[in-house]
Amino acid sequence: MTLKKQEFSDDEIPIFEDALVYKRGEYWQMRMWLAKEHKYARFSLKTRNRSTAIDKAKLHYHELMAGQLQGKSYFSITTRMGVEMYLEHRKKDVTNGFIVSGRYNTIATHLKHWLTFIGKDVKLKELERTDCEDYFASRTKTKKKETIRISQTTVENEQSSVNAMMAWLYKHKETYIDGFDFKKLKAVDKGSEANRRNTFTDDETARWTVELSKYIKEAEKDWSEPNNLVKAVCGYYLGFSLITGLRRGEQLQLKWSDIEDMEHTEARGNGFDLIKVTVRGETSKVRKTRQFVVKDSVYLKGLIELTRRRHKEKIAEPKLYELVKDELMFSTNGKTAITARAIGIHFDKLVALAKIPNSDKRGLVPYSLRHYFITQRVNSNLPPASVAEMCGTSITQIEKTYYHTTEAKMISNALADYEYKDGMLIPK
Numbered sequence: 001m002t003l004k005k006q007e008f009s010d011d012e013i014p015i016f017e018d019a020l021v022y023k024r025g026e027y028w029q030m031r032m033w034l035a036k037e038h039k040y041a042r043f044s045l046k047t048r049n050r051s052t053a054i055d056k057a058k059l060h061y062h063e064l065m066a067g068q069l070q071g072k073s074y075f076s077i078t079t080r081m082g083v084e085m086y087l088e089h090r091k092k093d094v095t096n097g098f099i100v101s102g103r104y105n106t107i108a109t110h111l112k113h114w115l116t117f118i119g120k121d122v123k124l125k126e127l128e129r130t131d132c133e134d135y136f137a138s139r140t141k142t143k144k145k146e147t148i149r150i151s152q153t154t155v156e157n158e159q160s161s162v163n164a165m166m167a168w169l170y171k172h173k174e175t176y177i178d179g180f181d182f183k184k185l186k187a188v189d190k191g192s193e194a195n196r197r198n199t200f201t202d203d204e205t206a207r208w209t210v211e212l213s214k215y216i217k218e219a220e221k222d223w224s225e226p227n228n229l230v231k232a233v234c235g236y237y238l239g240f241s242l243i244t245g246l247r248r249g250e251q252l253q254l255k256w257s258d259i260e261d262m263e264h265t266e267a268r269g270n271g272f273d274l275i276k277v278t279v280r281g282e283t284s285k286v287r288k289t290r291q292f293v294v295k296d297s298v299y300l301k302g303l304i305e306l307t308r309r310r311h312k313e314k315i316a317e318p319k320l321y322e323l324v325k326d327e328l329m330f331s332t333n334g335k336t337a338i339t340a341r342a343i344g345i346h347f348d349k350l351v352a353l354a355k356i357p358n359s360d361k362r363g364l365v366p367y368s369l370r371h372y373f374i375t376q377r378v379n380s381n382l383p384p385a386s387v388a389e390m391c392g393t394s395i396t397q398i399e400k401t402y403y404h405t406t407e408a409k410m411i412s413n414a415l416a417d418y419e420y421k422d423g424m425l426i427p428k
Helices: 050-071 079-095 101-116 135-139 154-169 202-220 228-244 248-252 297-312 316-323 340-353 369-381 386-391 393-400 407-414
Strands: 012-015 019-024 027-034 039-044 259-267 272-277 290-296 417-422 424-427
Touching: 012 050, 012 135, 027 050, 027 202, 079 101, 079 154, 101 135, 101 248, 101 316, 135 154, 202 228, 202 340, 228 248, 228 290, 228 340, 228 369, 248 386, 272 407, 290 386, 369 386, 386 393
Parallel strands: none
Antiparallel strands: 012 019, 019 027, 027 039, 259 272, 272 290, 417 424
């Protein structure tokens, strides 16, 4: 179909017989009639230069004609629709047990950030491999004189999720590309102090723990009030996270049947309970059941007592376990887990109460409790395999992320073959 219009203004340029380049505002646009689809293809040429617009239009013309000859359709779904399709596909992976719901939520968050960057109404088939070259710069840009706290690792994970989606959409013929050529980023020096995981110091943890105890007691004074009940449960959640290093998704899905009380033990004059924790495979990020033992004399007992009060049952502990074994531990009703938002709110309040400096700039979040847990075990010279087994991760991840040199470890290493005797440092 040739162009109906035969007279053109200075801002209108015919391209061959069925395409037109025209100016809208400051930028040149193009439209072309696609006979097989009985529609006009319209898109921006993304340039203000007339000659550049003509060259790009001719290139697009030949690409579109070649696509038509190959049976490809130009009109496509938008990026928003593509994300929705992909997430629907990944939901099936959750149902079938290939990924956990927490992983699905992470993927959804990654793709939400990408949509903000690329635009929700962009056609998938208009995307080019170079369209995300500035993704890292955009995600870490300065806003209102403050740098957004997003690590390079976080952006790299987002980019991986985006390209996994693009590969899937390409396989289903919704795009012409199977991924983006993201700008290559500099390797992160895992040993650098500036690049270590955001976590607490020992002194800060001690202050934070003291405030946590006060926080829970205050909430339990009137625990039947809904907000106080949430506050208390969140407090116990954070305390339990500190002593177990569990991921949020794993911990929120713990049921009372996953906890086994062990022999009461005393060491260094302090009594504590040993607790065996079972993380079920279906709730684990790595889809593998694991068990480990931790010591606790506060948080589990407190949560048990709060659960007993909630059930209004003055009954023996074994009978209580039988009553609530199928209930979620960190819940106000046994059926629905407390929310991530509630956990974050109460965590921030505790950080403020403990007067921990520069928490925003340091990126301290509830997940920092897991970082602290792992770092402490690493600094205690536990073998990487033991730490990895307890925390449900790989030895490589432990070594890469946590085995940075700390002052405590340097001192431990320096004194490894020596001991103090009669006030002197001598070889063992």
